[in-house]
Amino acid sequence: xxxxxxxxxxxxxxxxxxxxxxxxxxxxxxxxxxxxxxxxxxxxxxxxxxxxxxxxxxxxxxxxxxxxxxxxxxxxxxxxxxxxxxxxxxxxxxxxxxxxxxxxxxxxxxxxxxxxxxxxxxxxxxxxxxxxxxxxxxxxxxxxxxxxxxxxxxxxxxxxxxxxxxxxxxxxxxxxxxxxxxxxxxxxxxxxxxxxxxxxxxxxxxxxxxxxxxxxxxxxxxxxxxxxxxxxxxxxxxxxxxxxxxxxxxxxxxxxxxxxxxxxxxxxxxxxxxxxxxxxxxxxxxxxxxxxxxxxxxxxxxxxxxxxxxxxxxxxxxxxxxxxxxxxxxxxxxxxxxxxxxxxxxxxxxxxxxxxxxxxxxxxxxxxxxxxxxxxxxxxxxxxxxxxxxxxxxxxxxxxxxxxxxxxxxxxxxxxxxxxxxxxxxxxxxxxxxxxxxxxxxxxxxxxxxxxxxxxxxxxxxxxxxxxxxxxxxxxxxxxxxxxxxxxxxxxxxxxxxxxxxxxxxxxxxxxxxxxxxxxxxxxxxxxxxxxxxxxxxxxxxxxxxxxxxxxxxxxxxxxxxxxxxxxxxxxxxxxxxxxxxxxxxxxxxxxxxxxxxxxxxxxxxxxxxxxxxxxx
Amino acid sequence: xxxxxxxxxxxxxxxxxxxxxxxxxxxxxxxxxxxxxxxxxxxxxxxxxxxxxxxxxxxxxxxxxxxxxxxxxxxxxxxxxxxxxxxxxxxxxxxxxxxxxxxxxxxxxxxxxxxxxxxxxxxxxxxxxxxxxxxxxxxxxxxxxxxxxxxxxxxxxxxxxxxxxxxxxxxxxxxxxxxxxxxxxxxxxxxxxxxxxxxxxxxxxxxxxxxxxxxxxxxxxxxxxxxxxxxxxxxxxxxxxxxxxxxxxxxxxxxxxxxxxxxxxxxxxxxxxxx
Numbered sequence: 001x002x003x004x005x006x007x008x009x010x011x012x013x014x015x016x017x018x019x020x021x022x023x024x025x026x027x028x029x030x031x032x033x034x035x036x037x038x039x040x041x042x043x044x045x046x047x048x049x050x051x052x053x054x055x056x057x058x059x060x061x062x063x064x065x066x067x068x069x070x071x072x073x074x075x076x077x078x079x080x081x082x083x084x085x086x087x088x089x090x091x092x093x094x095x096x097x098x099x100x101x102x103x104x105x106x107x108x109x110x111x112x113x114x115x116x117x118x119x120x121x122x123x124x125x126x127x128x129x130x131x132x133x134x135x136x137x138x139x140x141x142x143x144x145x146x147x148x149x150x151x152x153x154x155x156x157x158x159x160x161x162x163x164x165x166x167x168x169x170x171x172x173x174x175x176x177x178x179x180x181x182x183x184x185x186x187x188x189x190x191x192x193x194x195x196x197x198x199x200x201x202x203x204x205x206x207x208x209x210x211x212x213x214x215x216x217x218x219x220x221x222x223x224x225x226x227x228x229x230x231x232x233x234x235x236x237x238x239x240x241x242x243x244x245x246x247x248x249x250x251x252x253x254x255x256x257x258x259x260x261x262x263x264x265x266x267x268x269x270x271x272x273x274x275x276x277x278x279x280x281x282x283x284x285x286x287x288x289x290x291x292x293x294x295x296x297x298x299x300x301x302x303x304x305x306x307x308x309x310x311x312x313x314x315x316x317x318x319x320x321x322x323x324x325x326x327x328x329x330x331x332x333x334x335x336x337x338x339x340x341x342x343x344x345x346x347x348x349x350x351x352x353x354x355x356x357x358x359x360x361x362x363x364x365x366x367x368x369x370x371x372x373x374x375x376x377x378x379x380x381x382x383x384x385x386x387x388x389x390x391x392x393x394x395x396x397x398x399x400x401x402x403x404x405x406x407x408x409x410x411x412x413x414x415x416x417x418x419x420x421x422x423x424x425x426x427x428x429x430x431x432x433x434x435x436x437x438x439x440x441x442x443x444x445x446x447x448x449x450x451x452x453x454x455x456x457x458x459x460x461x462x463x464x465x466x467x468x469x470x471x472x473x474x475x476x477x478x479x480x481x482x483x484x485x486x487x488x489x490x491x492x493x494x495x496x497x498x499x500x501x502x503x504x505x506x507x508x509x510x511x512x513x514x515x516x517x518x519x520x521x522x523x524x525x526x527x528x529x530x531x532x533x534x535x536x537x538x539x540x541x542x543x544x545x546x547x548x549x550x551x552x553x554x555x556x557x558x559x560x561x562x563x564x565x566x567x568x569x570x571x572x573x574x575x576x577x578x579x580x581x582x583x584x585x586x587x588x589x590x591x592x593x594x595x596x597x598x599x600x601x602x603x604x605x606x607x608x609x610x611x612x613x614x615x616x617x
Numbered sequence: 618x619x620x621x622x623x624x625x626x627x628x629x630x631x632x633x634x635x636x637x638x639x640x641x642x643x644x645x646x647x648x649x650x651x652x653x654x655x656x657x658x659x660x661x662x663x664x665x666x667x668x669x670x671x672x673x674x675x676x677x678x679x680x681x682x683x684x685x686x687x688x689x690x691x692x693x694x695x696x697x698x699x700x701x702x703x704x705x706x707x708x709x710x711x712x713x714x715x716x717x718x719x720x721x722x723x724x725x726x727x728x729x730x731x732x733x734x735x736x737x738x739x740x741x742x743x744x745x746x747x748x749x750x751x752x753x754x755x756x757x758x759x760x761x762x763x764x765x766x767x768x769x770x771x772x773x774x775x776x777x778x779x780x781x782x783x784x785x786x787x788x789x790x791x792x793x794x795x796x797x798x799x800x801x802x803x804x805x806x807x808x809x810x811x812x813x814x815x816x817x818x819x820x821x822x823x824x825x826x827x828x829x830x831x832x833x834x835x836x837x838x839x840x841x842x843x844x845x846x847x848x849x850x851x852x853x854x855x856x857x858x859x860x861x862x863x864x865x866x867x868x869x870x871x872x873x874x875x876x877x878x879x880x881x882x883x884x885x886x887x888x889x890x891x892x
Contacts, residue, residue: 296811592693
């Protein structure tokens, strides 16, 4: 019953915390002769205390906090299904917690997308009121951003990275558990906004609207700042883990590409997330504490927000898409049965994107009235990103060329990442180019573009990774036929919907609107119907995952005959991942070369024995 | 190996040719200004050079899926690692392509846009034929013609602009961020509280829309040239709250004579009210 006690004590302590925070504020306000209840202020302080109460309640106190006072701590529970509902420090448990949470959030946000398409299907018939429509599109946006930021790194990264580098856990296991347990309040906070007044600013929360708005904006801000905290913790954890916990012999040039991608991503998350948190903190202070950061009439500047916000939120698109590339290239490497093409250039591509991503943010602001001299440099640097991205394409295309492709579900998804991003990359040039961006900015062309890059690039990568590591995580095999059905359904549906969407964009249909010009009604009807069909593809996925996890056939330890370390241990791996410490002796992708196996587990095993299928020969 | 490269080249040319047909699709809204024509030409140019790049990646994937399929899961492909000259050549070619796009259309057209002040931004512009102050608020625009002492609200009547004259819009907002966008001109600029931004445009096509369908205009529009064209509209392009989607107003681009007539009528109306 540890699951029930964890969650219920979290909720109870969270509520107590909220009451303490809100109550203290009321007392203070009363002492100063103010009206004791101010919605914004009391709920803000209440949220902060409630959040502390929640994380303490779910296990931070019993498994960590007691130690600060020299008392004994309770160990994690490592048995049975209940461990997934407790404050568990095992990275494999946390990975699955993240993955399941964010797949659910993804499906909810996808449902919001269906609601948006229902509204746009018919120009005359209105489905939602204006404020509700804005809330729906804002929630779709922010929940999908959360999924894109955390599903691959938190889910697949947490699960696979420590095993792939031969470590027995992350560097800071309890911090890792804390990162995850900060997520449920975020999900709760976001899903509660429709009942607390909605949000009207979309996910970008531009002031002055976000300051003036009489809505659940403050609650929304606090949720996102909390999410940022979780992101920073997990970024720090990955950077330290990858630098310090690699197994003997795991040199940087033998690191699997997925780990490299996670390294670049974690670094970006650690460096830039505070930008978003700062921007929203300033909005919150303007709303709650009477500061005037964004009030032009009192010396503030609304454009300041956009700079600070995009200073995070542009690197964030690489926090989203680099992991997608990482999974895709990892899968392509193993399923092409051939050495990774131009491995060092690929790593250079990840690091180049990481380096450039921080100096291109103002390309989101070409129409915002920034000074003219800023247009040129940001145009040049934005288009320069195509060079490191090109290196990723070089490696992907070079690896499949002359390979022996095993076209199973993970590989199909991985190839789709390359296909979709080729499209999204080309449309990016139109938006980096200032004269065309002035027209295309804030239209459905942009919507189509970022769905191609983020959904086509990362979410397809997420599914590649879920299918790829499913047998490792669950010890069972998914249904290959249903997997392929899901792939083709999703791939065709996705491309029909979002390729078509460029057209109304150029024609002049702008984003975030419930009505549009009448001449675009047929194309919107077509997109909506295609979107509903596309959306239904995830039911196949959901069924396949649930059914296979419970009733699927037992999976082999290495069903893909892959060389990397996670496939050299049992499925699922034991508590500390390996029966004996692994030693890395070769490159992970040397399929068909007479070089040593990537790794051997235990000192006693013969070097050629442990390398897995295809290796060593 | 040579056979594969030749087949790939054929496939690439084929895929490119198929996708390039997009250039013949009716892509754009009505061209209502010189800049709109330039903008569309850049879009067409980028499409023409971008499609072969996209087709390259797609062709390799399609070709590999059919030609390089494994019969058994455990067999292995060719053993090369790609450490030779090819990646270096790739880097040079992609770097060159990126540089080419940065220079043209990128910087060259940007310089043109900024130097001729036909675009949007902060620039003070000389030789203005007409000045219009635009003020955004939730959820309408107010248009002011300081020269003629005319002020009008977007939700009661259309914005009227003479064709073939250089018009500067100075854009401001009283509450939240809005964005002033006329699709027929391909120009938009945000309306930011506390600062004034500009668009300068020379509309070269007459046109009008009547989305609002104000009753008093139905008779007027009957006599107007051409058909209602929704590219001639002032649309807010930055999410500004609940009625953002409805912050869309009619625009009429008319000849100088019609404009003068309209100005005279407006001034007479104002006089009549004043008296």
